[in-house]
Amino acid sequence: MTEESMDIDMSMPTNTVEEFLRMERMPHIWCPGCGIGTTVNCFAHALETSGLDLKKVSIVSGIGCTGRVAGYLKLDSFHTTHGRALPFATGLKLANPDLKVVVYSGDGDLTAIGGNHFIHAARRNVDMTVILINNFIYGMTGGQVAPTTPIGATASTAPYGNFEEPFNLPYLAESCGAVYVARWTAYHVRHATKAIKDALLKRGFSFVEILAPCPTLYSRRNRLGDGLDQMKFYKDNSEIKNGADTKTLGLSFQGKIIVGKFVDKDKPTYLDSMNAFYAQKFGDTYSPYKG
Amino acid sequence: MARTEIKIGGFGGQGVILSGYIIGRAAAIYDSKHATMIQAFGPEARGSACSAQIVVSAEPIAYPYITTPQIMIVMSQEAYTKFSPELAEGGILITEEELVKTHNLRKDLKHFSIPATRFAEELGRKMVLNIVMMGFMTSVTGIVGVEAMRQAVKVSVPKGTEHLNLNAFNKGFEYGEKLKSGAA
Amino acid sequence: MKADPKGVVAGAYFIDGDHACAEGAIAAGCRFVAGYPITPSTEIVERIAERFPLIGGMFIQMEDEIASSIAIQGAVWGGKKAMTVTSGPGFSLMMEHIGLAAMTETPCVFVDVQRGGPSTGLPTLPGQGDMMQARWGSHGDYGIIALCPNSPQESFDLTIKAFNLAEQYRVPVLVMLDECVGHMTERVVVPPADEIEITPRRYWDGPKEGFLLFKAGPDRVPPMVKAGDGYNIHVTSLTHDERGYPVMTAAAQEKLVRRLIDKIRLNSDAIVECREEQTAGADVVIVSYGITSRIAIPAIEQARREGVKVGHLRLITAWPFPAKRIRELSHHVSCFVVPEINYGQMVREVERCVAGRTRVERVSHGGGAVHNPKDIYAKIMSCGKEERK
Numbered sequence: 095m096t097e098e099s100m101d102i103d104m105s106m107p108t109n110t111v112e113e114f115l116r117m118e119r120m121p122h123i124w125c126p127g128c129g130i131g132t133t134v135n136c137f138a139h140a141l142e143t144s145g146l147d148l149k150k151v152s153i154v155s156g157i158g159c160t161g162r163v164a165g166y167l168k169l170d171s172f173h174t175t176h177g178r179a180l181p182f183a184t185g186l187k188l189a190n191p192d193l194k195v196v197v198y199s200g201d202g203d204l205t206a207i208g209g210n211h212f213i214h215a216a217r218r219n220v221d222m223t224v225i226l227i228n229n230f231i232y233g234m235t236g237g238q239v240a241p242t243t244p245i246g247a248t249a250s251t252a253p254y255g256n257f258e259e260p261f262n263l264p265y266l267a268e269s270c271g272a273v274y275v276a277r278w279t280a281y282h283v284r285h286a287t288k289a290i291k292d293a294l295l296k297r298g299f300s301f302v303e304i305l306a307p308c309p310t311l312y313s314r315r316n317r318l319g320d321g322l323d324q325m326k327f328y329k330d331n332s333e334i335k336n337g338a339d340t341k342t343l344g345l346s347f348q349g350k351i352i353v354g355k356f357v358d359k360d361k362p363t364y365l366d367s368m369n370a371f372y373a374q375k376f377g378d379t380y381s382p383y384k385g
Numbered sequence: 386m387a388r389t390e391i392k393i394g395g396f397g398g399q400g401v402i403l404s405g406y407i408i409g410r411a412a413a414i415y416d417s418k419h420a421t422m423i424q425a426f427g428p429e430a431r432g433s434a435c436s437a438q439i440v441v442s443a444e445p446i447a448y449p450y451i452t453t454p455q456i457m458i459v460m461s462q463e464a465y466t467k468f469s470p471e472l473a474e475g476g477i478l479i480t481e482e483e484l485v486k487t488h489n490l491r492k493d494l495k496h497f498s499i500p501a502t503r504f505a506e507e508l509g510r511k512m513v514l515n516i517v518m519m520g521f522m523t524s525v526t527g528i529v530g531v532e533a534m535r536q537a538v539k540v541s542v543p544k545g546t547e548h549l550n551l552n553a554f555n556k557g558f559e560y561g562e563k564l565k566s567g568a569a
Numbered sequence: 570m571k572a573d574p575k576g577v578v579a580g581a582y583f584i585d586g587d588h589a590c591a592e593g594a595i596a597a598g599c600r601f602v603a604g605y606p607i608t609p610s611t612e613i614v615e616r617i618a619e620r621f622p623l624i625g626g627m628f629i630q631m632e633d634e635i636a637s638s639i640a641i642q643g644a645v646w647g648g649k650k651a652m653t654v655t656s657g658p659g660f661s662l663m664m665e666h667i668g669l670a671a672m673t674e675t676p677c678v679f680v681d682v683q684r685g686g687p688s689t690g691l692p693t694l695p696g697q698g699d700m701m702q703a704r705w706g707s708h709g710d711y712g713i714i715a716l717c718p719n720s721p722q723e724s725f726d727l728t729i730k731a732f733n734l735a736e737q738y739r740v741p742v743l744v745m746l747d748e749c750v751g752h753m754t755e756r757v758v759v760p761p762a763d764e765i766e767i768t769p770r771r772y773w774d775g776p777k778e779g780f781l782l783f784k785a786g787p788d789r790v791p792p793m794v795k796a797g798d799g800y801n802i803h804v805t806s807l808t809h810d811e812r813g814y815p816v817m818t819a820a821a822q823e824k825l826v827r828r829l830i831d832k833i834r835l836n837s838d839a840i841v842e843c844r845e846e847q848t849a850g851a852d853v854v855i856v857s858y859g860i861t862s863r864i865a866i867p868a869i870e871q872a873r874r875e876g877v878k879v880g881h882l883r884l885i886t887a888w889p890f891p892a893k894r895i896r897e898l899s900h901h902v903s904c905f906v907v908p909e910i911n912y913g914q915m916v917r918e919v920e921r922c923v924a925g926r927t928r929v930e931r932v933s934h935g936g937g938a939v940h941n942p943k944d945i946y947a948k949i950m951s952c953g954k955e956e957r958k
Contacts, residue, residue: 116801116803116814119814149797149798149799150797152646152796152797154643157806164803164805165803165805165814165815168801169801170646170796170797170800170801170802171801171802171803171804172643172646172796172803172804172805173803173804173805173806173807173815174639174642174669174806175639175665175666175669175806178635178636178639178666180636181603181631181632181635181636181637181639181640181643182639182640182642182643183643184629184631184636184640184643185601185603185639185640185641185642185643185644185645185647185651186643186644186646186647186796187643187647188601188627188629188640188644188647189601189627189643189644189645189646189647189648189649189651190647190648190649190795190796190797192797193647193796193797210632210633210636211632211636214631214632214636372622375622376622376623379623380622380623381625383622383625383627385627385647385648406583406754409583409754409755410583413581413583413755413756414581414582414583414756419755419756420583420755420756421753421754421755422583422753422754422755423749423752423753423754424752424754446755447863447864447866447867448863448864448866448867448942449749449753449860449863450939
């Protein structure tokens with residue numbers, strides 16, 4: 095035993111993902127029962143088993159509760175502007191293709207204000223992993239309606255209930271060109287961890303949606319109980335259907351949740367396409383772009 | 386050499402802008418003069434009236450636009466009607482003989498006309514009529530040195546067409562020389 | 570350090586201000602450009618798109634100006650020198666990310682080829698109505714640098730300077746072109762690479778342990794690192810401490826934001842550049858910038874022929890504004906005349922510095938064209954008359 099390790103109080107259970115976290119920033123801002131922390135745990139475990147060189151992993155978030163994830167991970171981390179994590183990540187990845195770039199943000203950030211960037215990043219098939227935490231609501235600003243809020247659910251700006259059709263995110267991602275699409279919930283920690291790891295190791299635009307409880311705003315306003323009740327709901331109402339047609343994955347208020355891996359295909363990435371195209375165009379005068 | 390303002394008018398697709406570019410490039414790069422070119426940008430489609438404006442001077446050019454051009458080259462009837470009133474008193478008007486009918490021609494102007502379309506056709510490419518006009522302009526105005534113009538033509542036209550364009554330029558230039566000596 | 574010869578094709582060219590800007594960026598070492606098409610700036614990205622594949626650059630046409638203005642910042646943290654290019658409507662969309670670059674001290678270059686506004690305005694015609702937006706367009710307080718070329722040659726030169734200043738001060742730098750200069754074709758000399766001075770990124774070369782990404786040196790500028798170098802940096806748009814960690818207090822705000830402003834304000838003697846001509850002993854001084862600085866010359870010359878002592882002060886840096894110099898001149902000059910293609914923007918800065926000591930006259934033009942030099946001349950002469958009374 096070294097002197098240093100002698101100082102550790104062995105009676106305290108150690109958090110195995112601590113080495114991935116900026117512990118000096120704890121406690122985090124998330125509410126008790128919030129699912130975001132659970133997904134960060136999954137992400138850390140996925141990183142651990144991925145074999146990736148952590149020095150080369152960058153994480154980019156937008157703004158919102160999930161937007162705070164970047165700040166808690168001991169990686170090169172970028173907490174950008176609302177909705178714009180994807181174009182920032184696009185610039186980062188294309189500037190240095192050796193980096194593994196992960197975008198970790200919420201449903202409002204990535205698909206409302208950032209929706210245009212989402213469809214174009216997927217279309218270009220820029221090599222990056224997008225982890226989207228869907229809590230059906232804008233949490234940071236106080237529970238407003240989102241493009242993911244199920245019909246009938248109430249929100250602070252939909253006090254009588256939402257009547258707008260929400261996004262079916264796996265379908266959106268696949269339609270736009272994502273090469274890996276999966277959905278899990280904060281209850282499915284092992285599946286989610288595996289999905290994140292697969293996504294991290296996938297070349298191209300990989301997308302993992304994780305449904306997570308927001309007990310403070312979504313659950314309370316909709317009388318769905320606390321975080322634990324929501325986890326129980328996920329457990330009882332999720333159905334694993336790998337390879338399901340993404341068209342069928344729309345979510346209804348407290349309805350059945352189809353989870354699984356839906357898309358896993360190979361397609362040249364943005365840089366693959368660019369390099370192949372220019373190599374053909376310019377011949378030997380072109381040196382493949384490596385950043 | 387004092388500040389000289391040149392305007393080239395025609396319709397889109399005739400090489401109006403390229404002509405202006407060649408004059409400016411010849412003056413600024415190959416003739417130790419200063420030159421500023423402004424393009425009249427607009428949402429116009431091809432075929433409508435367009436123009437290029439070039440200022441050539443021995444001194445640095447402050448004001449980049451032309452106000453009363455001393456030299457005008459027109460390659461379409463519409464450009465003649467629209468632009469020729471702008472010409473300075475006693476200015477030089479250069480027209481394409483078949484494309485422009487110079488009715489109501491101002492008496493104060495020095496007018497030179499050339500069948501550039503016919504010459505271009507004789508060379509096998511109607512496209513080069515603007516370059517024929519450039520050769521002619523070089524001869525009758527002397528605004529830019531002929532060698533500088535030849536250089537500028539050579540490096541400004543599409544690759545592989547240098548020879549054709551230089552022939553076109555020379556054709557126009559020679560016609561101008563003959564005209565000046567009263568032989569044309 | 571000298572420019573990378575790979576991108577520099579030395580020679581004399583007859584090109585427009587937009588193309589010259591692209592060449593300036595390449596000479597400065599810019600190898601990442603993100604943009605969205607908009608008149609009259611599009612020629613810049615068109616040239617970049619043509620030139621980049623064979624010199625190892627990355628050009629990407631993004632889905633909008635918002636995306637473009639943050640993709641470049643991702644690229645900077647990935648290790649590139651980066652630029653985006655736009656005009657009025659796109660410039661408005663980029664405002665949030667000018668603030669982001671200021672807040673995260675991301676060195677990058679924004680080019681705005683100004684056209685007539687507001688809104689869609691006059692896409693193909695000149696304006697200078699974005700000057701105050703350049704200074705104050707993003708919310709909150711921050712320091713910024715903005716340069717004003719008046720010719721294609723300066724478009725080349727000042728784009729290089731913009732990149733150099735961005736690196737020197739870890740700040741976004743704005744190149745405020747206008748449609749007239751952008752679309753004006755003139756001789757542009759691209760010097761050989763070994764004659765072009767480049768400011769390299771100020772990368773940290775000290776020990777990794779204890780490195781602080783936002784701890785500034787005596788010049789108030791912190792050193793840079795890039796993603797992938799093993800520093801586990803955190804960069805946030807929130808108010809942050811020297812580690813880069815969010816701190817939501819007035820004290821943290823005071824420390825950070827004051828420094829963001831001071832690093833420009835207190836270095837302004839080194840940053841400010843203006844050109845003066847016959848300002849010593851002048852009765853009337855024209856203060857101008859961009860294309861208007863050329864339009865004023867015939868007016869100045871004519872007034873001088875009439876016996877009026879006219880000086881000319883041309884802003885190369887609009888921001889920071891040469892406040893000290895205007896203040897000095899205001900003690901000797903009887904009138905400042907400020908022509909600009911807007912209804913009075915930079916003239917407010919002149920008025921602020923003059924502080925009532927002497928007259929300040931504006932010559933406004935709403936855009937769509939440059940001034941008629943006669944209007945500037947008339948204003949000079951009216952000042953002179955006032956003086957003779």
